[in-house]
Amino acid sequence: MGRIVARLLPDGREVEVEAEKPLKVSELLKRVGMTSESAVVIRDGSPLLETDYVSPGEKVDIVRVLSGGG
């Protein structure tokens, strides 16, 4: 069992997602309680597509794009 380390932005909190195999971005987002409409996953400075994979051992940023308030 491996772990994907995700830094949640803008608040900067880190979470670890357990994964036996590479996870699709859409699945990774689901595991941290987000949707692909509300967040962007960034690896090495590039945004990933919903159909891209993130492997155990990798580190990504998950940016919540919804701003609060109005």
Added chain:
Amino acid sequence: MAKCSVCGGPAVAFIRYQKRYLCRDHYIQFVEDKVRRAIKRYKMAGKGDRILVALSGGKDSTTLLGALSAVRDDIGFELVAVHIDLGIFDYSVKSREAARRLAQSLDVPLIEVPLKEVIGATIPELAKKSRRPACSVCGMIKRYVTNAAAVELEADAVALGHNADDLAVYNLKSFLTQDLEAISKLGPRTDSVEEAAVGRIRPLYLVYEKESFLYSFLRGLPFLHEECPFVDNRQMEVRLKEVVNQLEEERPGTKLQMVTKLALRIKDYPKPRGEIRRCRVCGLISSSEVCSFCRTTERALGKAMGPAVREYIRRKGVELGLIPRVKNTATG
């Protein structure tokens, strides 16, 4: 690896409601095309117009200024930006830095309005003294200062960074609370009232919030992606955004449909009642004898500060060569 549906290059985004993959350059073009289309379809601006952009330093106003600067030569309008330093601790310092860097990199004149210097109080201080929630005071101050800047600079419109998600959610919230008058203000543009209020336009009307973030990110534009310390994430708008995005996941294009239909039906909603007046103190638009900005500052600070704000902006406008306004139909 997925390829761009236009050029075959490596894709960085998938537009679900169009079933298209786009590379970086075509993605940027896609967002700018949306902005150009919204400006033309909803008659937001034309040749020779002066557009004042309310620049907070966050992602949406950054995308707004970035995209407007990309299309300004095609349409032929002039851009000026205004940034209000709200004095909200470190958050405002970072916002101001982002706004300065952006305006400079896009070659857009920027008027900064530091509240502490101009009216003698920051948002937290004003909220405390007036015993009102910070967000309520802040919204009122931003509306007032932006309008004052637009009037002083003789702008033809104020461009706001509201995106499609914002408008879909404001619409839904207003409908749920049956505040139908509020819906009448959610169109792509509002009208001006001569010398008292400048009409507002929303060039990001057709741009999703995620698209707005990705545009600024992919262009490498400087912006602050941080929540204001006063934001309450339990607010109804935040919950509604999550709900609307779940619908969008199930039915791609839902948000776009919501805002385009809203624009078509906007005239059917009742307008707020009550006559439009001018503030006795500052002369700008008001629903009563004294506008809420002058009333609040009078109560909290002992002096109505509307005239001071107008004077400060006028002085800055002269310093930057924006006042008197020289109308130039060939402006770029």
